[in-house]
Amino acid sequence: MQEREFRLFVGGEWIEPEGGRRFECVSPVDGSTWAMAPYASVQQIDLAVRLAREAFEVGEWSRALPSRRAELMRKLGSLIEQNVDELARIQVQENGKLIREVHGQTLALAKYCYYYAGLAETLHGDCIPLSMPDMLNYTVRVPVGVVAAITPWNSPLSLLMWKMAPALAAGNAMVVKPSEFTPISTLMLAELVEQAGFPPGVFNVVTGGADTGGALVDHQGINKIAFTGSTAVGKKIAEKAGSRLIRTTLELGGKSANIVFDDVNLEEAANGVLAGIFAAAGQTCLAGSRALVHKDVYDEFAKILVEKTERISIGDPQVMATEMGTVACRPQYNKVLAYIDIAREEGAKLLTGGKKPSFASEASLFVEPTIFGNVSNQMRIAQEEVFGPVLCLIPFESTDEAIQIANDTRFGLAAGVWTRDVKKAHKVASRLNAGTVWVNTYRKTNYASPFGGIKESGLGRENGPDTMKEYTEVKSIWVNYGEPIKDPFNPRA
Structure with missing residues (x-):
């Protein structure tokens, strides 16, 4: 196979890595180099986060109508179905997993898009009955902001979609850092995101090594980190996230x-x-x-x-x-x-x-x-x-x-x-x-059923309707429809 050189996907544009820096993608089947992936610089990671923030705030992605987000999710699902053979083949090329399994997993990505498109249109809060007169209290769910998704090499697109579908459906922007061993399939998925018509900056891909992921985790513009990988790395991410009080979803190791x-x-x-x-x-x-x-x-x-x-x-x-x-x-x-x-x-x-x-x-x-x-x-x-x-x-x-x-x-x-x-x-x-x-079965997962661990296997859950809560904040809104406040020092008066 002829080597192909790839570029980073940042702010809706395909950009060259600084200095033309790239790294080899090596086939585990025969050891051959089949692609050259871009190595993002710290400056390019910063650019990706800033443009994601701009898309989220200035571009009003977070305030887009739920029907609009759902429409784009469905378009992406349709494009995945049209390109399932190539997406599956590339993942097998990257990590040596069976095509007979990966093809089905890749086709399922479209179902995740359709499922969360539906949840985008049905995400709602609550109207809360209060033991107070003339007060209306209701809640709404708002996106957390810019999500950093760091994904592993064993199921690169499936484990990305577990994060991507609910994050985008809820109105967040994303910066994705795939494993350095399987970066190409994620870049190819970004091509479909672009074709689907997502606004520039809503979905970004920066590739590179562990230092790339570290720079993304450390960036002050990140509001949530979604990580799948080793427990050792997950603990380090949790420590850094804890120091900034930002959200994390960690799907880590097991010995089942x-x-x-x-x-x-x-x-x-x-x-x-x-x-x-x-x-x-x-x-x-x-x-x-x-x-x-x-x-x-x-x-x-x-x-x-x-x-x-x-x-x-x-x-x-x-x-x-x-x-x-x-x-x-x-x-x-x-x-x-x-x-x-x-x-x-x-x-x-x-x-x-x-x-x-x-x-x-x-x-x-x-x-x-x-x-x-x-x-x-x-x-x-x-x-x-x-x-x-x-x-x-x-x-x-x-x-x-x-x-x-x-x-x-x-x-x-x-x-x-x-x-x-x-x-x-x-x-x-x-x-x-x-x-x-x-x-009496094993290794079954589905977009509608929550998945995650306890103890050192992680924090939070992926998949299922409750995952939308992992990518949103609850805002409580109070409305006084009774008498105006008469005593400013006694709000009950």
């Missing part, structure tokens, strides 16, 4: 447990467990990286898992028949292999995988789907987020023990429960410390 009881169809549960960890090569915050299995079915379940895992088709993620692609970037690839070594050193039993496939070139970032058995929940491999295709099998004896093990982590993003017992399913789900719990 998939609990398999002894009353299930083991074949079906195995399919669910494998989908929860290997479908995206383990590179999802909600990955079910710990499989807690009842001791009475542990050996049989482990055997089924290994047999199914060793039949997984690994290869070119652009091919529909492929079932697992690559790790997205070299640093993450090295991290995954390091954790596999750590698991061995800790005494976990390698049941399958654990290395680069024999067919893979040195430049490629393929890692075999890996399962470790007889893992103790105190091991690092069970407590720390690997973010790769590595599954830990942990046996348990009782329901209480399963819940205790599942909750024994600093994370609290998601969990799965596999049982035919309806009472047990509800009981266990109610006691799991996780923002999302799936029963």
